[in-house]
Amino acid sequence: MLILLIASIPGLITGIVMYQLVVGRMENEFNQMHQSQIENRARNVDDQLAYLEMTLSHWAFEPRFGNALRTLDFVYYFNETQEIVTTLYVLQGSHPLIKTAQLHLQEPKSILFNRDYNELKDDEKIEAYDRYLTMGNHVYWTDWVASQGSDKAAQAKDSILHTDSGNALVLVHKIPGESINPFGALIITLDNEKVGSLLKTLTPYEEGLTFLMDQEGNTLVTGNPAVGKADLAFEQQLKEEVALHTDSHSFLFKYEDETYSVSYGSLSRIDSDWTYVSAAPLTSVTSPVKLVSKIIVIASAGSLLLGLVLSWFASRRIYSPVARMLHLLTPGRNEATTDTRLDEFQLLEQQWNELTSQSLTAHRQLQEQLPHLRDSFVLQLVQGHLYAYNEQDLQQRMRNLGFEVEGQQFLLLQMYFTGYAQLQGRFGSQDTGLVTFAAVNIIEEVAKNVFSQISVMNFHDLSSAMLVIAPEDEPVKSQALLWGQELVEVIGQTLKMNVTVMVSRPAASPQELPGLFVEMEQAVAYRSVEVGSQILDLEDEQCFRRKEEASYPxxxxxxxxxxxxxxxxxxxxxxxxxxxxxxxxxxxxxxxxxxxxxxxxxxxxxxxxxxxxxxxxxxxxxxxxxxxxxxxxPAQMMKWMIGEVLLPYIQEIEMRSQEPLKQVVERTMLFIDENYRNELSLESCADAEQMIPYALSKAFKQVSGMNFIDYLTRVRMDAAKQLLRETTMKINDIAGAVGYQHSYFNRIFKKQEGLTPSQYRDQWLGK
Known part of the structure; x- marks a missing residue:
């Protein structure tokens, strides 16, 4: 038996190691690598789509797309119409995924802006574009393309074949952005080829399949442009498998004798959740190693089986007494949940350690939570939340929490901390809770030296309260008044604050505490606002006598x-x-x-x-x-009045006084946007506004945040980059088209963009 075991175990170990470690690790590492790559690239896709949503929302809240468009005569106000067309032109060029940018208005009449101004006359087109205002939320994604809405048969065919025309993604933002009754919509249609190319990056290999689907399981975009019937069947099978693997975002899937590493995840869009799915082939990488390891495992297992049969007879006799002992000592042992790496004695030791650890943990947690339970109960008691309990129930609950209540009297103290406005150098305006927490800790430390049973309540607003439980024969109130003087000194030395301490009359029952608390809350409003600490006795009327009201100044x-x-x-x-x-x-x-x-x-x-x-x-x-x-x-009232009331109003008045300068700068910026091709200067723009150049330059910097020449350069550079991307014009012609000489254009372009115009064009074209 030993010879058989010695001969077969090395081969068996070799086969298992090769299969479990080599093949298993190859599959796992390949799957993890695929999942990691997909997650990184999916974040890029998500960032691109999120950037589109943010960009469109930014434009939707622009004043030029506000309620003023509802009644604007676009034919008469040609400049405003041209400005809208220019804005859509800029929006279309702001992101490479955007194919078209349109603005549809329902009021004052059905109008469509794209590259120009169009009044819609065709009822079918009007109905198609009006559909954008009835679909979805204020901002939403859809695959409905209004320009193809009339050709439903062609669109249905394209949808089945996953072609561009029937499966384009459209992002819609109703305008005005802040209105609940929109009358128009900004419509961005994405370039499906570019979206497909972006999605194809989720598959790190030439083989495989990548697609994007919505919450209903409908395919939105696929990374494989030419999709046949076989790929559609594979895609449908992938969708079913993804629906089954909801607990993991990565799994292995076998389809037609081919194993795929499948990764999927969620892309949270503004109005829905999309799911991306990427499948990459796996079997071709690991199949040779699997075959060799399986042969070794089968041969070695056959040899080992003979040795196991021979050893079974002897081991059964040896192990039977140990099994009986284990059954007696661990009668509730579950074979399914037992760690098979441990022997029987280790299992017994493990169970003993677990029981001991659980007992210590439970005891420690009880001791840690008991003070919090006591303080929480007292807070509910004094605030009147336990009015439904009778005297016996309250005393029983207090005994359960560790209070001694037999033959005891109850006394309430309230502490109000003043002088916080003088601590602004040490604490901020939002640190009142922190200061109160520190004061409560000091109260507990000072009170433990005087009273045997206390519970301190933290109200987090520069006030706190304390319940004192003392024997009936003790002068607890006089002790509390003396303790208040000690607390005043400690708080003054430690936190540099004043304290108002209010002491109630002793109560014989816990049921009297809510009434005492209400009396103290009402009485504190009539305390004097004099500077310094105060110790007040609720039963002393001299502390709360009504002063003669001061006249209002x-x-x-x-x-x-x-x-x-x-x-x-x-x-x-x-x-x-x-x-x-x-x-x-x-x-x-x-x-x-x-x-x-x-x-x-x-x-x-x-x-x-x-x-x-x-x-x-x-x-x-x-x-x-x-x-x-x-x-x-009073000091905090004054500071609050200045910071929260006076300053906002004064700043609002100052902003209104600067409104004329803002209008001048806006007109100058619009003039630059429309005439950047011509020779422009600060002096000519200042003459147009009947201002001196220095005043215009200062106002331009103050309102726009940049200098006049920087803004002009940015407008010209944006126009030049667009011509480089979208036309085949020569560099000399482009320089003249944006208002520059050729040699100066090359220098300024390289300074702004870090590369020459020719390099920029080649980089954009992927050369």
């Missing part, structure tokens, strides 16, 4: 409104500081200060309406009264 309000109206930021801030000083003097309460600031906000918004500025649009639809009412500190 109407004179300062008028000064603030006048400074804002004139756009004087510094003056408005100075008067607002005087206003804040006036309303916070004489121990005014937080409630009084907040009401006066709300009144000032209302007056400012009324002034904005009088000057033609809508507060709702200026503040982005935000409820400014609600935001102001959440701020407690």
């Amino acid at each position: 109407l004179g300062l309000e008028r000064e603030i409104l006048q400074a804002i109206r004139l756009g004087k930021k510094d003056g408005a801030e100075r008067v607002l500081e005087q206003f804040m000083t006036e309303i916070t003097r004489a121990g005014s309460s937080e409630f009084q200060v907040q009401q006066m600031m709300l009144q000032l906000l209302g007056s400012i918004q009324h002034m904005m309406l009088q000057t033609g500025v809508t507060p709702y649009k200026l503040f982005g639809g935000c409820n400014m009264y609600e935001r102001l009412s959440t701020i407690r500190e």
Whole structure:
């Protein structure tokens, strides 16, 4: 038996190694390489399509495609018509995949813009183009081509044969881009040959098949232009296999004695999800190695089988006692889920370690989560969310969470942290939650030294609360008042902030806590806004006595409104500081200060309406009264009023004052776009606008973000590149067509593009 085993095992190992490691690794590595290549190239395809969507959305939101087109007389306003045609011309040349760019308007009448202006008279054409406004969402993809919509028989035939004419991709964006009632559509038709060539890059080999399909399984584009019946059958079989392999994006597929590495993935488009599928042949690479390894495995397995039969008799007698012991110690062992690499003793050790580890993990997780459960329960309790529970249920739940409640009294403390506006050098305006978190940690550390049972609640808005549970015979309230003084000192030294500590009366039952919490929330509005820390006793009426209301400073309000109206930021801030000083003097309460600031906000918004500025649009639809009412500190109120109310209005007024310069620059840019072929200069354009050249140059830079000559050069270079790509004109003729001398044109083109015009044309043509 040993001789048989020694003789057969090397051959068997060799065959298995060759088959499992060599062949299996070849298949896996080939499949992984194919999947990796497909994913990288699919990202490129996705980026190209996403760029088209982004480009079209950019143009759809242009003002020139706005609601003004609904009533525009395109024959009378020839310049605007020419500008639309030029824009579509630029859009068509902005991406090599675009075949045509069209604009269809339903109002004021059915009009089609492409290379020129066309009024549609044919009812069949009008119906075909109107279909774009009833299909899909505001932005969508389709394979409907309006110019072929009347020839349905030809289109159906082309669709079956996967030809260009019946399977073109069309990207539609209804206009205006921001309107819910569009009256037109920007229509981009892709060049199907170029899309097919782009899709063919997903197949790294000459053989195989690549195609793109929609959510319904219909083929949109294929990377194989000439597709016969056999390829269509293979394509249909691939679709069925892809539908079955939903758990993996790569698999091996055997079709007609040929094995293919199939990779597929999703391309998320703006209105739907497309699926790309790529199949590359695999069997021809691995079939010779498979045959040799199979012969070796079969020969070696036959020799080994004889040895296994002989060894079975002896091993059964030896192993039977071990099997009985394993069955007794691990009665629930599942053979299907057991790791076959482990022997029986390792299985026993593994099970013991797993049980021990699970026990320790469960205990650790319970200890970690218990403080959070306690704090969450107390927060729900004091906020009144557990009103449905009776006294016995509440006490039982508190005992389950580790609280001792028998013979105990309950005390609530609320802490409000002020002086945050002075910390802007250390913390930003959005760091209130971080500061509150730090303060809560300090509260817990200080309270642990005084009270035996506490639970601290973090409200994340520069306020917190703490529940203290103490024996009934202890003077817990006096201890809390002394503890508040210690907390004030620690917070002042550590965070450089002031603290208002409010102490409630002791409660004998947890059910009284929600009512105490509401009383404290109401009483805090009548605390004094004086600078510094405060310790307040809810039962001491002197802490919350109503002060005589300070008079509203109407004179300062008028000064603030006048400074804002004139756009004087510094003056408005100075008067607002005087206003804040006036309303916070004489121990005014937080409630009084907040009401006066709300009144000032209302007056400012009324002034904005009088000057033609809508507060709702200026503040982005935000409820400014609600935001102001959440701020407690006068200093923060003042900072918020300056940054969120005054500055946006002053900036809006400044922008409106610059509108005439913007119109001058826009007219100059349009003049350049239309006359770049002629000799242009800054002086001639300034004379046309009756301005001095320096003023026009400064306005041009301020509005457009570039110099006059840089913009003129960019327009001429774009036109030259288009002529190089789309015509066979000589370089000299192209230079003259865009307004340059030949020698200077070559220098400026190479400086801008990094290569000469001839090199650019050869690169574009793929030479």
